[in-house]
Amino acid sequence: MTHADDTSRLPTYFISHGGGPWPWMRKEMGPTYDQLAAALADMPRQIGRTPDAILMVSAHWEAPVFTVQGNPRPPMIYDYGGFPAHTYEVRYDAPGSPELARRVQSLLAAAGLPAAIDPERGFDHGMFSPMKAMYPDAGVPVVQLSLRRGLDPAEHLALGRALAPLRDENVLIVGSGLSYHNLRNFGPQAHGVSKAFGDWLDDTAVQSAPQERVQRLQDWAAAPSARMAHPREEHLIPLMVVVGAAEQEPGERIYHEDAFMGGLVVSSYRFGAAAS
Template sequence: MKGTPMTLPTYFLSHGGGPWPFMMDQVGHLYAKLDASLRDIPRQIGVTPKALLVITAHWEGRDFMLSSSPKPPMIYDYGGFPPHTYEVQYAAPGSPQLAAQVKDLLEAGGHTAVLDDQRGFDHGTFSALYPIYPNADVPVVQLSLRYGLDPKEHLEIGRLLAPLRDQGVLIIGSGLSFHNLRAFNAAGASASHAFDAWLQQTMALPPQERAAQLMQWEQAPAARMAHPREEHLLPLMVVLGAAEQEAAAMPYHEDAFMGGLAVSSFRFG
């Protein structure tokens, strides 16, 4: 269905590991549930977005950075995968116009934003988007995190981005609800379940209380075991800010991912 006569939801996606959608012959059994949840997003929103704004855990800057190339290249920011995964292409166009609009929105709210016409799609972007829009026919702009990883600041920029939802822009935060690479196996199972249970409880709270709890995420059970460094959690702050008064849903959850990890994705609106 074309056109977007509605306010679009926002998503926080647990994007999986490396270039998994391009290795389904080898790892499909591990990613079948995530793959199905991502492929279902077009049905959930019911319209084709005019563009996608992806807040990616794999890009940080002194200022908020925006990819502004009309034809973004690829960034193969992983190691040890089969040779063909360093040749995959996700040839979605960029949108210099959307990048400039986001820059204006952020700067109007007192945040510095910078356009980067060289930045390519990292795996947190193209691995998450390929199952959703495999034809790569929806324009994509990436937005970075900012050094310091201040949750309040990232919630605030999400609030500034909220008007885009009425303009046909689908806002996606690409990260992981559990991201401790030293315990990305059964060793992290207990911590991941404790933190995921807290996340689910927090997402079910009334809006003001939900945001306040999320700003105190380091006090959650097993918080620093789940996120020794919080860059994969911060995209959640942004997409929540952009739909702060909306109810949350959980379109993806697994209890036994990669040896027993609990991981989840959330939709707002």
């Protein structure tokens, strides 16, 4: 069944995706992820309808050129270590969409961005962990899109601009990373640096005018505590993609914790309006 507003433009999202296979670790983790889970589970309500597909840009896939997942039935990639044995058997059996993969490749080609299709690539935990909270029945097709090695902010903003037409085609664009990602400085002692960077990120994503927002993101490494928050920026770069795809539209913080994992400031953002 279609809705009267099915032609309206979908927002884009940058989500903090948490650590490893957390949705399958309630017994081990207790309430640690309850706030994140609730924020992710609320996204379908904000969207107001079921997307035809989701294009997921995960921090956990980099390639020499932008590469699209073309596998119609992607397998699982257990790209984490040190977790309980049962988490290496979890399943999130969403279908892929070779049709969407070809559409993405053509959009990028039209924008002068070389793109490849990987017919074998599976789902990594940057996709399946948040998707388990967002769409637990795995009924929505998902296609992953890689970052490009070098992690150039301007290039990933341009990637987002090229992908923007998908928002009018009932495809949800999600950037999956973490607003703070320094595994060597985690927990209460990291509160100050994560807050300093998080405050800058809020100001950039939510308060800045479109042109200023783009400029600040391109210059993100000059932000307060930037390299303490992201010694390597692969978990931040998905934000560039979703901002590029909603360049002129306002941002809103949809998830925020001041003491995640004992002290981290972490957030997620939506760009573009929620359904009324």
